[in-house]
Amino acid sequence: MGKQVMVVGSGFAGLTAGALLQKEGFNVTLLEAAAEWGGCAGKFQRKNFTFPVGATLGMGFEPGGLHKKVNDYLSIKTDVSELETVMDVRIGNRLFPYYTERSRFLTMWEKEEPNDSLRIMSFFEEVWRIGQTLRRHMLHYPVLPPQSKQEFSAFIRGFSPMSVTLLPYLGRTLGSLVKKHKLEKCHAFTHFINGVLMDSMQTTYEKCELMMGATALDIYHHGAFYVKGGLYRVAESLVNSLKQNGGVVKKPRKVESIRKRGDKWIIIDHRNNEYEADHVVLNVPIAAIGDLLDGSDYDKLKPSLKNKEDPTLQWGTFTTYLAIRDEMIPEDLNLFHQVMIDPEQDPSGANHFFMSLSEKDDTFRAPKGYRTMTVSTHIDLKNWQSKEDYDEQSKKIYTSVLAKLEELAPGASEALPYQMTGGPRAWEKFVKRNFGGVGGFPQIKANALWKAIQHRTKVDGLWLCGDNVFPGAGSIGATSSGVHVARSISGERIV
Numbered sequence: 092m093g094k095q096v097m098v099v100g101s102g103f104a105g106l107t108a109g110a111l112l113q114k115e116g117f118n119v120t121l122l123e124a125a126a127e128w129g130g131c132a133g134k135f136q137r138k139n140f141t142f143p144v145g146a147t148l149g150m151g152f153e154p155g156g157l158h159k160k161v162n163d164y165l166s167i168k169t170d171v172s173e174l175e176t177v178m179d180v181r182i183g184n185r186l187f188p189y190y191t192e193r194s195r196f197l198t199m200w201e202k203e204e205p206n207d208s209l210r211i212m213s214f215f216e217e218v219w220r221i222g223q224t225l226r227r228h229m230l231h232y233p234v235l236p237p238q239s240k241q242e243f244s245a246f247i248r249g250f251s252p253m254s255v256t257l258l259p260y261l262g263r264t265l266g267s268l269v270k271k272h273k274l275e276k277c278h279a280f281t282h283f284i285n286g287v288l289m290d291s292m293q294t295t296y297e298k299c300e301l302m303m304g305a306t307a308l309d310i311y312h313h314g315a316f317y318v319k320g321g322l323y324r325v326a327e328s329l330v331n332s333l334k335q336n337g338g339v340v341k342k343p344r345k346v347e348s349i350r351k352r353g354d355k356w357i358i359i360d361h362r363n364n365e366y367e368a369d370h371v372v373l374n375v376p377i378a379a380i381g382d383l384l385d386g387s388d389y390d391k392l393k394p395s396l397k398n399k400e401d402p403t404l405q406w407g408t409f410t411t412y413l414a415i416r417d418e419m420i421p422e423d424l425n426l427f428h429q430v431m432i433d434p435e436q437d438p439s440g441a442n443h444f445f446m447s448l449s450e451k452d453d454t455f456r457a458p459k460g461y462r463t464m465t466v467s468t469h470i471d472l473k474n475w476q477s478k479e480d481y482d483e484q485s486k487k488i489y490t491s492v493l494a495k496l497e498e499l500a501p502g503a504s505e506a507l508p509y510q511m512t513g514g515p516r517a518w519e520k521f522v523k524r525n526f527g528g529v530g531g532f533p534q535i536k537a538n539a540l541w542k543a544i545q546h547r548t549k550v551d552g553l554w555l556c557g558d559n560v561f562p563g564a565g566s567i568g569a570t571s572s573g574v575h576v577a578r579s580i581s582g583e584r585i586v
């Protein structure tokens with residue numbers, strides 16, 4: 092009989108680890124505390140509308156992309172359409188289309204910022220060179236630092252003569268490249284890249300670790316996708332794969348305690364059900380681990396991991412969910428918008444909004460004649476502690492979101508068929524992110540690459556995955572960490 096694996100949490104990371112291990116012949120049980128699968132990439136339904144809770148923009152569905160590889164391996168079919176323009180980036184009253192095609196993207200900069208365009212081009216060319224060299228490494232799922240024979244082999248297989256060109260970039264921030272190309276004063280350019288980096292790396296260019304930043308600025312050019320219905324459908328396909336291959340999935344089942352009895356792990360859920368496993372895979376926030384583990388096991392965790400438990404090391408998010416009449420949406424409105432906020436003109440305190448609209452006639456999201464929109468922004472959790480602050484901030488951001496919606500679709504905000512907001516408390520309650528911290532740790536030098544939390548722990552049979560763990564945030568980062576766990580437990584080069 093295959094070994095027993097308990098996966099705690101059904102985010103992209105836990106689902107990937109669980110589905111892959113089940114296919115490899117392990118006996119996987121996955122418990123999810125919430126009512127929905129998929130965590131931050133899950134969904135909720137109100138009236139006839141379906142809203143993605145957080146993640147909306149798909150990446151990694153192109154040939155060779157991570158989701159594509161995992162899905163092919165598990166024979167999962169996905170319903171995605173490739174976007175020619177990833178999103179429209181709005182800075183003040185200017186609009187910068189983010190084209191996936193590199194030459195079209197550079198031509199856009201030539202037109203928009205003619206005085207700086209040569210330097211902008213050379214910046215992106217350098218960044219893309221770094222990104223592409225790194226991608227060759229990432230395709231082999233490197234673990235940093237490598238420890239097992241398989242991890243060394245994955246690390247070495249990514250090497251090419253180009254790899255040595257990465258050495259001068261080690262230990263630097265993306266800010267050093269912006270400076271090198273003398274672009275600090277080109278406000279449109281710095282706002283543009285900051286919008287992208289905030290969303291994917293949780294930090295701005297001055298502080299972003301260079302390799303991670305280059306990956307973020309390269310990734311959309313490999314393909315960006317609208318996932319019909321939403322990324323939750325990919326999460327649900329992973330659940331189905333796990334079940335079809337004989338695994339067990341249960342929700343809502345909140346795991347409350349994990350401890351060792353002899354050489355087995357004993358896992359207890361909120362209904363006092365007891366489960367036994369050889370391996371436990373935690374897809375929970377780092378800040379939640381202390382409450383789950385027995386004192387002695389917890390003490391064995393690396394100090395570097397414990398240092399990351401402070402929830403205020405992560406950002407929070409404030410999300411707005413809107414149902415909109417289709418007739419109010421201009422025909423040519425892009426599905427994805429990054430709206431940069433000018434703090435002098437907008438008192439909400441938000442620095443940007445990421446606005447994602449459902450495709451016309453995507454009936455997984457809304458009945459015919461309607462669309463749904465998820466709008467998210469980063470918030471500093473320290474400013475949301477008292478009830479007064481919480482209510483005031485929520486009101487300000489919601490008002491500002493409606494004003495931005497009016498700019499994109501005049502009249503749309505006047506008769507919304509449904510609207511709802513979610514602050515840090517909602518993220519804690521419904522997606523179990525402690526204190527509402529989301530999106531993983533900012534990819535600054537202190538948290539990135541070698542400094543990131545690893546999927547393995549010092550406790551035998553205890554594994555970590557998710558966006559708090561290397562390589563970091565986003566459905567792709569989380570999925571990679573799930574692959575790392577599946578490879579380490581099985582000892583096989585899966586996917």
Ligand SMILES: Cc1cc2nc3c(=O)[nH]c(=O)nc-3n(C[C@H](O)[C@H](O)[C@H](O)COP(=O)(O)OP(=O)(O)OC[C@H]3O[C@@H](n4cnc5c(N)ncnc54)[C@H](O)[C@@H]3O)c2cc1C
Pocket residue numbers: 099100101102103104105122123124125127128129130131132144145146147148149150344345346347374375376379408410467468521522523524529530531556557558559564565566567569570
């Ligand atoms: C607002 C927002 C927008 C985003 N937009 C995008 C985007 O457009 N594209 C993109 O790729 N990424 C996006 N992301 C990031 C992406 O959604 C996340 O990084 C990724 O989904 C996180 O996956 P995860 O595996 O870390 O798990 P999570 O999503 O955190 O899921 C963990 C699961 O574990 C469960 N759990 C926790 N504790 C327990 C317990 N004790 N017992 C049982 N279950 C438990 C939770 O309920 C949850 O379902 C966005 C994130 C946010 C917040």
